[in-house]
Every structure is written in structure tokens, then in C-alpha cells.
Amino acid sequence: MSGARYxxxxxxxxxxxxxxxxxxxxxxxxxTAQAVLPIAQLTGPGAIADLDLLPSFLYLPHPDELxxxxxxxxxxxxxxxxxxxxxxxxxxxxxxxxxxxxxxWLCHPGVDRRAAILPNDAPPEVARVxxxxxxxxxxxxxxxxxxxxxxxxxxxxxDVTVTIPASFDPAAxxxxxxxxxxxxxxxxxxxxxxxxxxxxxxxxxxxQWRKQVKVGDIILVVDVGGGTTxxxxxxxxxxxxxxxxHRVAVGEHILLGGDNMDLALAHVVAxxxxxxxxxxxxxxxxxxxxxxxxxxxTLLSEPATDTVPLVVPSRxxxxxxxxxxxxxxRAELTQxxxxxxxxxxxxxxxxxxxxxxxxxxxxxxxxQDAGITRHLAAFLGRQVGALVExxxxxxxxxxxxxxxxxxxxxxxxxxxxxxxFKSPLLVERIMGSLNGWLAAEGAAPARLLEGADLxxxxxxxxxxxxxxxxxxxxxxxxxxxxxxxxxxxxxxxxVPGLEPPIQxxxxxxxxxxxxxxxxxxxxxFGLVVGEPVHFRFFGSSVRRQDQVGTLLDFWGPEELQExxxxxxxxxxxxxxxxxxxxxxxxxxxxxxxxxxxxxxxRGTDERWxxxxxxxxxxxx
Numbered sequence: 092m093s094g095a096r097y098x099x100x101x102x103x104x105x106x107x108x109x110x111x112x113x114x115x116x117x118x119x120x121x122x123t124a125q126a127v128l129p130i131a132q133l134t135g136p137g138a139i140a141d142l143d144l145l146p147s148f149l150y151l152p153h154p155d156e157l158x159x160x161x162x163x164x165x166x167x168x169x170x171x172x173x174x175x176x177x178x179x180x181x182x183x184x185x186x187x188x189x190x191x192x193x194x195x196w197l198c199h200p201g202v203d204r205r206a207a208i209l210p211n212d213a214p215p216e217v218a219r220v221x222x223x224x225x226x227x228x229x230x231x232x233x234x235x236x237x238x239x240x241x242x243x244x245x246x247x248x249x250d251v252t253v254t255i256p257a258s259f260d261p262a263a264x265x266x267x268x269x270x271x272x273x274x275x276x277x278x279x280x281x282x283x284x285x286x287x288x289x290x291x292x293x294x295x296x297x298x299q300w301r302k303q304v305k306v307g308d309i310i311l312v313v314d315v316g317g318g319t320t321x322x323x324x325x326x327x328x329x330x331x332x333x334x335x336x337h338r339v340a341v342g343e344h345i346l347l348g349g350d351n352m353d354l355a356l357a358h359v360v361a362x363x364x365x366x367x368x369x370x371x372x373x374x375x376x377x378x379x380x381x382x383x384x385x386x387x388x389t390l391l392s393e394p395a396t397d398t399v400p401l402v403v404p405s406r407x408x409x410x411x412x413x414x415x416x417x418x419x420x421r422a423e424l425t426q427x428x429x430x431x432x433x434x435x436x437x438x439x440x441x442x443x444x445x446x447x448x449x450x451x452x453x454x455x456x457x458x459q460d461a462g463i464t465r466h467l468a469a470f471l472g473r474q475v476g477a478l479v480e481x482x483x484x485x486x487x488x489x490x491x492x493x494x495x496x497x498x499x500x501x502x503x504x505x506x507x508x509x510x511x512f513k514s515p516l517l518v519e520r521i522m523g524s525l526n527g528w529l530a531a532e533g534a535a536p537a538r539l540l541e542g543a544d545l546x547x548x549x550x551x552x553x554x555x556x557x558x559x560x561x562x563x564x565x566x567x568x569x570x571x572x573x574x575x576x577x578x579x580x581x582x583x584x585x586v587p588g589l590e591p592p593i594q595x596x597x598x599x600x601x602x603x604x605x606x607x608x609x610x611x612x613x614x615x616f617g618l619v620v621g622e623p624v625h626f627r628f629f630g631s632s633v634r635r636q637d638q639v640g641t642l643l644d645f646w647g648p649e650e651l652q653e654x655x656x657x658x659x660x661x662x663x664x665x666x667x668x669x670x671x672x673x674x675x676x677x678x679x680x681x682x683x684x685x686x687x688x689x690x691x692x693r694g695t696d697e698r699w700x701x702x703x704x705x706x707x708x709x710x711x
Contacts, residue, residue: 095278097241097249098561100287100553101233103226103267105194106317106349106384106510108145109550110233112249113558123294123558127547130236132175136161142176144546145232147317149190149225150178151210151218166239174232183381184404186374187213191381192350193225195318195455197270198256198263200655212377223270230274247277250560252553256319257283257572258344260630261686262655268685280557280605281684285312285323286338286567287552288508292543293565294555300565301334303540304504309339309478311502311537313467313521315509317349320463322470324477324500325567338569339477340500340632342470343652347458349384349511352428355461356383356419359427360401364417371403375415378403386419391513397421425516432461433520438472438499438528440465464524471499471528473633473649497532506540508548570602571680574637576651577688578627579616595629595651597641598678598688609639609678617671618690618699621663628654639678661699674699 098113110128117124129141137160150173152162162170173181182189190209197204199222207219220228230253237246253276255267264281271279289312293300304310306329314321322342328335357380361371371379379401386399403415442460460466477500505522512518518539526536544551559566576595596616599609629651631637643651666672674690681687690699 095248095250096244098554098557099237099246099249099251100282100550100555100557101230101251101253102284102287102547102550102553103194103229103253103255104147104317104549105192105319106147107546108147108229108233109143109547110145110237111547111550111554113554115558115561118558118563122297123555123564125294125551125554127550128237128240130175130233131165131239132232132236133162133164133173133177134175135177135180137163138177139165140176145175145229145236146179147191147193147229148178148182149174149193149209149220149228150182150185151188151190151220152181153188164235166235172228174228179381179385183378183385186210186377186381188217189381190220190225192318192455193222193229195346195350196222197226197266198259198344199455200260200262201456204266223266223273226267226270227273230271230276234275247275249278250557251276251279252282252287252557253279254282254284254287254549254553256316256344257285257314257321257323257341258319259283260344260654261575261628265685280560280682282553282556283321283323283341283572284316284549285314285321285341285508286325286569287549287556288312288314288543289325289336289506289552289567290555290559291548291552292506292540294551295542295544304334306334308503309500310336310504310506310540311471311525312506312508313512314507315348315463315511318346320345320347320458320466322467324474324502325569326478334565336565336567338567338572340470340474341572342466343632345458345466346456347432347461347463347466348509349387351457351461352432352511353380353384353387355427355431356380356387356424359423360417360419364415369415371415375403379415383419387424388510390419390421390424391510425514428511428514429516429520432463433517433524434462434464435520435524436462436464436468438468438531440468441472442466442469464521467521467525468499468528471502474500476500477633477635497534499528499532501529501532501534502537503535504540505537507543508545510545512543512545570604570607571599571686572601573630573632574601574634575599575654575678575686576629576631576643577676578629579642592644593627595643595646596676597637597639597643598676599680599686600638600641601631601635603678603680605680605684606682607680610675613675614640615673615675615693616690618661618674618692620661620666620670620672620699621668623660626657628656630654664697 096116100111102109114124127143130145131141134140162173204222207221209220234246253271304327306327308327310325312323324339326337326339328337382401389399398418398420401417442465444459576597578593579596581592631651634650672692674692677689679687
């Protein structure tokens with residue numbers, strides 16, 4: 092049992108960060124003493140303000156751009172960078188020096204996330220940082236802001252929960268944990284954002300949530316953030332006379348969110364400017380994208396505002412003789428986002444993949460299809476049999492449509508999260524589409540769970556979760572969001588043109604709880620030491636019946652998805668390089684929520700740990 096006074100929850104978001112906390116000494120059960128930390132940050136050169144949100148932006152100024160003291164914070168002297176509101180506003184005018192979407196880059200397996208690659212399209216003279224370092228700086232700022240506001244309760248002595256997208260793979264989870272450790276976070280746990288949003292809804296209800304949901308409900312959490320769309324299903328079951336929440340499924344990693352919408356709006360405004368005879372170049376289009384982001388947030392949060400002015404500075408008279416001045420209207424916002432990202436489709440719709448060019452610029456692997464409703468239909472279609480396969484939930488699949496011939500899993504309630512859902516039109520579009528699909532299969536309409544805090548829910552829910560882990564309040568059960576497998580190469584004679592077939596060994600089943608171990612069966616495998624090798628991993632969100640040690644010879648493309656492989660050279664420790672050592676495998680889900688795999692050789696105390704990270708090596 093932790094002796095920390097505060098349970099701190101941190102939303103490490105793509106576009107905003109937030110910090111909430113529960114005073115455990117003043118809380119009792121579901122009645123919690125909870126608050127949000129106003130985060131001290133720069134809002135202009137030398138100007139400090141306390142804001143509920145810390146924009147997830149990092150600005151790297153030219154050495155001669157600002158004067159001494161302009162970047163001072165209340166707890167430190169001069170710095171060579173700025174994070175937060177000043178970084179966002181300054182970077183909108185000078186986008187080549189602005190780091191944004193670091194969280195999306197942190198989970199991008201196609202780049203070295205420890206390399207200084209951001210801003211990714213900056214000219215050579217601009218200093219760059221890594222996605223990992225960017226995340227460290229945001230997390231460090233939050234820790235320092237807490238210590239400045241609570242000198243009597245040091246951050247390092249509190250329980251801390253950091254949120255991640257439910258769709259983060261083990262490597263991205265490990266990197267997030269590493270960033271938190273580098274930022275000085277001691278007792279840290281990871282929590283999926285959709286679960287955090289639901290925890291926040293439960294906490295805000297003051298115990299009344301039990302009157303809004305009932306046994307047999309399937310809650311769909313639709314979380315559209317700045318960089319990702321996260322979809323989760325949570326079931327309400329009864330156990331020993333009490334309502335209990337059980338996470339049923341999470342969606343695939345969909346890099347689709349507010350960033351895409353900002354870019355779409357920028358192109359709409361650019362076409363309007365072109366029609367007026369003003370052609371924006373690539374640099375100005377980027378600046379216009381940041382301006383549209385701010386305008387979007389204003390229009391979504393202020394219903395009485397119909398038009399927001401946009402100003403994009405010029406880079407000189409050779410291009411455009413002065414700043415570009417235009418506006419974004421509510422009608423343009425609604426049409427672009429509603430029709431482009433939330434199209435009306437039927438339940439059989441699926442995301443569209445297009446043929447790609449042979450060469451492409453290095454950048455984020457955004458979803459090819461911007462239609463969130465199509466991704467939602469695909470997610471529910473994949474999970475049609477989820478309740479039948481899960482032990483303890485089969486009795487919930489008694490609905491005639493669910494049991495016989497349904498084409499998708501039928502949610503009964505919906506909880507929204509993310510700033511874009513401040514627009515009632517977007518909420519209505521999702522609810523209208525979903526209920527249309529349900530009606531077509533003879534099912535009752537899903538109801539909207541009211542009262543979500545769209546900006547601060549994730550941070551508040553994370554803080555409440557840390558409190559719940561002490562045995563207080565209601566906890567969502569579920570464990571790992573996927574089953575995980577490691578590839579085992581078959582021993583066979585060399586055949587020209589034929590790679591040795593592989594099997595997939597389940598090392599962590601779906602729902603494996605944090606802080607638990609899984610000893611694999613007695614079968615031994617050969618581990619190559621002393622020379623470079625690669626470990627291949629797979630994940631599955633649909634194979635819920637596999638147990639530790641299940642060995643698959645065949646699987647369909649929808650059943651297993653290959654994850655990032657790990658390149659490693661395990662130390663030979665006195666053996667010959669290339670020797671094959673007989674080992675047994677041991678898997679563990681840490682308390683922080685990361686997955687570890689150990690190889691234990693026969694008759695010794697040695698252990699090789701294979702971590703799901705991107706270090707390019709493995710630890711002995």
C-alpha cells in the first residue's frame with residue numbers, strides 16, 4: 092500500500108498535456124477530493140501564466156531571436172527552448188522551429204525515435220531533438236510545475252499515472268515509460284486513455300454511474316485526440332452482487348485525429364486564397380495549419396463565434412508582399428470535418444486503402460482513409476464475437492441479434508472523449524450512424540453517456556485510477572489489450588528460395604493483468620547468442636482464447652498483426668559466438684504496464700531480458 096498523499100494523473104497528449112490529482116487523505120471511496128493543477132508556463136517573452144492545459148509544443152529559437160530572461164520560468168533560469176502556450180503561438184509564425192505531434196512520432200516504428208529528427212522538415216541550420224527528448228521535456232515541465240506549486244509534497248514521492256493511447260504497441264509503451272523515467276518520474280504506471288476517460292466519468296458522477304448503466308451494457312468509448320483515434324469496448328457485468336467493468340476490446344492504432352483535421356482546414360483556406368489570387372507556399376501552408384488549429388479550437392469551444400480571423404506572416408516580398416489575412420468560418424469547419432472525417436456510411440463500410448507511390452517523403456504514417464465512421468464500422472465488425480469468446484461474459488451475448496447473424500458487436504452506450512466532440516454535430520453524426528446500424532439489425536439504440544469532460548477527462552481519470560489502485564472506488568478490469576506472440580523459426584534443411592517457416596508462440600494472453608508473471612510450458616527453445624539476431628513479435632486483438640504456450644502454425648491476416656522487430660546481440664558470456672543455448676521463456680507484465688520477456692538457460696542463474704523497445708540491443 093502506497094504512503095503517497097497524492098495520486099497524480101498526467102495526460103501526455105498529442106496537442107495538450109494536463110495534470111490532475113486526488114488528495115487521498117481527504118477522499119473516501121467514490122467521493123474524491125480532486126483538482127486540476129494550473130500549469131505555470133510562458134505565454135509570451137518573459138510572460139508567465141497559469142493555464143489548465145500545457146500545449147504539447149516545443150519551440151527551438153534562434154540564439155539571437157530572444158533576449159536574456161525571455162525564457163525564464165519561476166523555477167529555473169534561462170533555457171534554450173520553450174514548451175507550452177508560448178511555443179505554440181511563436182511556432183505558428185515560425186513553424187520550421189516548432190516541434191509538434193511528438194507523441195505520434197514516439198510511436199512511429201519507421202524512424203529512430205532517439206535520433207534528433209524534429210522538426211522533421213526543418214532546414215539544416217535549425218537545431219533538432221528526438222521524439223523521446225521532446226516527450227521528456229513536456230513531462231519534466233509538468234513535474235517542475237507541480238514541485239513549484241507543492242513544495243511540501245515533492246512529485247517524486249507521489250503515485251503517478253501517465254496515459255497512453257489504448258492502441259500503443261509494447262515498444263511505444265516502453266518508450267513512454269522511459270521518457271517518464273528520464274523526466275524524474277519514480278512510481279509511475281501507464282493507463283490507456285479511453286479507460287481514463289471512463290474513470291473520469293465514473294468519478295464525476297459521484298456514485299450515480301450505477302443508475303446510468305446496467306448489467307449487460309456494452310460501452311463504446313470513442314476517443315478522437317490530436318493524433319489518434321482510439322476505440323474501446325467495456326462491458327458491465329455483475330460479480331458477487333456488484334457491478335463491475337471489464338474491458339472487452341481495443342481498436343488498432345489509427346493515426347487519425349485533430350492534426351489531420353487541421354491540415355484539411357488549411358487546404359480549404361488555401362484553396363479559398365488561391366481563388367482570390369494569393370498562392371501560399373509550403374512554409375506558409377504549414378503556418379496556416381497551426382493557425383487553423385487554433386481557429387478550430389475557438390469555433391468548437393465558443394458556439395457564439397461564427398468566424399475566426401487568420402493571419403500568416405510572409406517570408407518576404409519575393410513571395411507575397413505582406414502577411415496573408417483571411418478567415419475560417421463555422422460553415423467551412425463543419426463541412427470539412429463533418430463530411431470529410433465523419434461521413435454517413437453503413438455498417439459494412441470499411442476503410443479504403445489506395446495504391447501508394449513507390450517513393451514518399453519521410454513522415455508520420457497517417458491512416459490512408461480519413462473516415463472515422465468507416466474505422467468504427469470495421470472495429471465493431473472485427474469484434475462481433477468478442478463476448479462469446481471471453482470467459483465470464485458469454486451470458487451477455489444472449490441478444491438475438493448478437494447471438495445469431497449480427498454483422499458487428501452491438502454497443503448499448505457511448506462515451507465520447509476529445510476536444511473535437513465539443514461540437515454537438517459530430518456527436519450527433521456518430522450517434523446517428525451507430526443507431527442506424529443497430530436499427531438495421533433489429534437492436535435497440537445506444538444511449539449517450541452525458542457529462543464527459545472533453546479536455547480534462549483523461550488527466551482526471553488517470554488520477555482517479557491511481558486512487559482506485561489502492562482499493563478504493565470501482566476498477567475497470569481487462570489487463571493487456573492484446574495477446575502477444577513471439578516468432579519461433581522452424582529447424583529445417585536449407586531449401587533454395589524458401590525461408591524457414593515460423594510459428595507464433597503466445598507469451599502473454601489477452602487480458603494478462605499488470606504485475607503478473609507467465610511461466611511458459613516446459614518446452615525449451617534455442618536462443619542464439621554472441622551474434623546479431625532479430626526477434627519478431629505479433630499482436631492480436633481478436634484471439635482471446637489463446638493461453639500462454641499456445642503455438643500457432645497458421646493464422647489469418649486479420650488474426651495476428653506483426654509488431655516492430657527487435658535487433659539484438661545477446662552477450663555470449665563465455666560461450667562461442669553463434670552458439671544456440673537451450674532456454675525456457677518467462678513473460679511478465681510490469682506494474683507500469685509494459686511487457687518483458689526473459690530467456691532462462693538450463694541449469695544456471697543467467698537471464699536474458701528481451702525488452703519491447705527500440706534500443707537496438709537487449710539486456711542480459
